[in-house]
Structure formats: C-alpha cells, structure tokens
Amino acid sequence: MSIPEIQQAWRVVGRGDPSKVLRFDRDVPVPKKPVKGEVLIKVHAVALNPVGYKIMRVAPSFVIKRPYISESDLAGTVVDANGTSFKEGDRVYGWIPVPTIIKTRMGALAQYTRVPANNLVPIPENTSPVQAAGITLASMTAYQALFDVGGLQPEQSVFINGGSSAVGAFAIQLAKAAGCTVTASASGKNEEYVRSLGADKFVDYTKAPLHETLANQPPTPKYHVFLEAVGLIDTSLYTNSEAYLAPGGTFVSLGPQPKGFDIAAIVKVAWKVFLQPRFLGGTNRSWKLVQVRHKREDLEQIARYVAEGKVKPIVDSVYSFEDTLKAYDRLLTSRATGKVVIKVDPDVSTE
Incomplete structure (x- = not known):
C-alpha cells in the first residue's frame, strides 16, 4: 500500500x-x-x-x-x-x-x-x-469505573446515572455482560433507548430530584455500586447515598464538571466529598474518582464482548x-x- x-x-x-x-x-x-x-x-x-x-x-x-x-x-x-x-x-x-x-x-x-x-x-x-x-475511551472509562474502581462483582446491583450518555451506555452493557442487575437514569424521552441497552429498571430524573426518588423508594437489596456518569457538580446524590447504596458500597464519579471556574461549587464538592467528618454529617459511603488509563487486558476483554454481541x-x-x-x-x-x-x-x- x-x-x-x-x-x-x-x-x-x-x-x-x-x-x-x-x-x-x-x-x-x-x-x-x-x-x-x-x-x-x-x-x-x-x-x-x-x-x-x-x-x-x-x-x-x-x-x-x-x-x-x-x-x-x-x-x-x-x-x-x-x-x-x-x-x-x-x-x-x-x-x-x-x-x-x-x-x-x-x-x-x-x-x-x-x-x-x-x-x-x-x-x-x-x-x-x-x-x-x-x-475505546468511553468503554474503558465505564469498564474501569465499574470493575477496577467500583469493584463490581457478578450478580451484584449497580445504579448508573446518565444511562443515555456514551459512558453510561457502555456501562449498562458491560454490567449486564458481567451478570449484574442494572438500574439506570435518563430523561423520559430516552427510556426506550436505555432499556434497549439492557437496563433492568429505569428512573426518569426529570420527574423529581433523583436523590429524593431513590431515598423514598430504596432498592432491595441496595446498590453495590453507584456510577455518576454525568459529571454533576451537585453533591446530593452522594450525600444522600446511604439510603440506597449498600454498606461497603462505592460511589464512583467521572468527576464533577463545573460550568466555568465556579469557586463556590468546587469548594462545596471538596467539603462534602473529602473534608466533612462523619460527626458533622459526613457521608458514610466511599466516594471514588475514575481516571481512565490504558490497560491492554481491558481493551481485549471489551473487544471480546463486542465480538460476542454482548456489547454493541x-x-x-x-x-x-x-x-x-x-x-x-x-x-x-x-x-x-x-x-x-x-x-x-x-x-x-x-x-
């Protein structure tokens, strides 16, 4: 050539x-x-x-x-x-x-x-x-968020906030391929799309604040991993997560995405996530950030799932x-x- x-x-x-x-x-x-x-x-x-x-x-x-x-x-x-x-x-x-x-x-x-x-x-x-x-990038981010950072295991349950996003769409499919139960959120107009990816349950985040919906109707059993795939700067999903995230469970974030250099919002995230002690209302759940890195074995596993039709x-x-x-x-x-x-x-x- x-x-x-x-x-x-x-x-x-x-x-x-x-x-x-x-x-x-x-x-x-x-x-x-x-x-x-x-x-x-x-x-x-x-x-x-x-x-x-x-x-x-x-x-x-x-x-x-x-x-x-x-x-x-x-x-x-x-x-x-x-x-x-x-x-x-x-x-x-x-x-x-x-x-x-x-x-x-x-x-x-x-x-x-x-x-x-x-x-x-x-x-x-x-x-x-x-x-x-x-x-590659979206699927590896989802894979590492779920399994490397979140420690998700087969037959466990996971909540994916942002199921219609690229990372969320791959996360739904990867979790299902691993044998997990998946609940995902998106706007109501994307419900059919999110369910077509394999989500077992769907939550429309536009009907009410999502943390309130989940706290008022907590799952049984509670989620083992909560993946925040939207980049919300609002910490409410994490600070209220004891109601729907199992003890020992992990809240995984792709990283809060402030609009511009929002000092007040950034300071609030730092306090609520990293600094606030439990006796002052801090959250008794683990918060972790995913930063995708190249892992050949992850790339190959995802390629196998694609070849098998388990991930589209x-x-x-x-x-x-x-x-x-x-x-x-x-x-x-x-x-x-x-x-x-x-x-x-x-x-x-x-x-």
Whole structure:
C-alpha cells in the first residue's frame, strides 16, 4: 500500500472553542517511520470526546505546543506494522491517550497517524470501522469505573446515572455482560433507548430530584455500586447515598464538571466529598474518582464482548471529514446518545 507524503488534517491553532481554533489543513506531512512499538494507521473514522474540546479551550502553550492534531478514538488500517504483532492491511481500532498527543502533537483527526500498537486491537467481524471508532475511551472509562474502581462483582446491583450518555451506555452493557442487575437514569424521552441497552429498571430524573426518588423508594437489596456518569457538580446524590447504596458500597464519579471556574461549587464538592467528618454529617459511603488509563487486558476483554454481541457500539451521528466542526457542534449540545463519529475515509461503510 503506497503511503503519500502529504495528507489532510484538522489542527488546533489556538486556544478556544473548536469553531474558532480548528483549521482544516491540506498540506500536513504524513508521519515518517513510526518509532519502536508504534504502527502507522490509515484512519477510517474518528470519534469525538469531550476531553478533546476541553483541552482546546484551556490548555496553555507550555502544556501542548500548537498546531497539534486532536482527538483520541480511531479506527483504521495498518499501513506500516513496524515490526509489531500486526501486519499491513489489518483493520484495527483503539486510542491515542492525551499524554501521547501532548508529547507528539499527533492525534486522530488526520488521514494518517502513528499509534502505539499496544493501544490497538483488531476490529471484530461484526463491527464496521465507523462503529469501532467510538468504542475505546468511553468503554474503558465505564469498564474501569465499574470493575477496577467500583469493584463490581457478578450478580451484584449497580445504579448508573446518565444511562443515555456514551459512558453510561457502555456501562449498562458491560454490567449486564458481567451478570449484574442494572438500574439506570435518563430523561423520559430516552427510556426506550436505555432499556434497549439492557437496563433492568429505569428512573426518569426529570420527574423529581433523583436523590429524593431513590431515598423514598430504596432498592432491595441496595446498590453495590453507584456510577455518576454525568459529571454533576451537585453533591446530593452522594450525600444522600446511604439510603440506597449498600454498606461497603462505592460511589464512583467521572468527576464533577463545573460550568466555568465556579469557586463556590468546587469548594462545596471538596467539603462534602473529602473534608466533612462523619460527626458533622459526613457521608458514610466511599466516594471514588475514575481516571481512565490504558490497560491492554481491558481493551481485549471489551473487544471480546463486542465480538460476542454482548456489547454493541452506539453511534449517535456520523459526519464527513470536511464537516468536523458540525460534529463538534453536535457534541457540544450534550444531547448525543452515543458517539459522534467522523468518517475520515469517505469510502468506508458505516454498517
């Protein structure tokens, strides 16, 4: 397979929202020979993640030098196996972690990119590149939140707040694949979608404050793990969790997401979660934060679930490479159910 010298790529050239700082360049050099342990990928599809635009907005130039190519999740074909276990022509999917992007300035939003071979697995036969592109980061976050951080075991029960989000959707499926009972929340319009993912029970968070609904109708038995997959800055779900989270259970958060630099809200979270002692009303349940990290065994286990049909990739919408800014607009609405995917290669099937 011939590899061109020049490619098209979206590069971040400043600090701010994607619409203001992303530039479509048509004369970007294709990466030269990958370093040891890396492969060169012809990119078929890329999935967007909130961390991508957050870095665009806040990262100073001393953290990441511009211009750089953004985004982590991708699927494509190996065009230079570089002595790894892969071979040219292999269809693969995986991710480029943020620290690697910061170091190399080479993310996924390009026609060709370098990826650590250890961060890739073969695309299952029942999955298209467009579907595979959005699996890795959200599914690994969900997997590690449930099983590594939360310690969830088969036949236990879990509550997933934000069942219609990308992480929530994978969490429902992964928990069911492990033999757990799943209750999930979302707005009422997404009930059918959340149940289709495998949720045993559904709670509409729009009808009343969720912590009140759960406290007034506590489950039997109580949940072993509570996964907060929305990024709420409000601590009520945690501070009231003794009513619905079992003794020894774990409240797992993807991390509170304040709107802007909300000092008062951040201080409240710090007090309620980390500092308030039990004798002053502190919560007698464990609160833990998930920070996804690369684990080859997790990537492989998720790929097995996908190949077996136990976990299905969830694609919200698909955009052409030229319409990448429209894809970010969709992501920024916070209404996507599943992954927002960009078809870098127009010839790749979405099915």
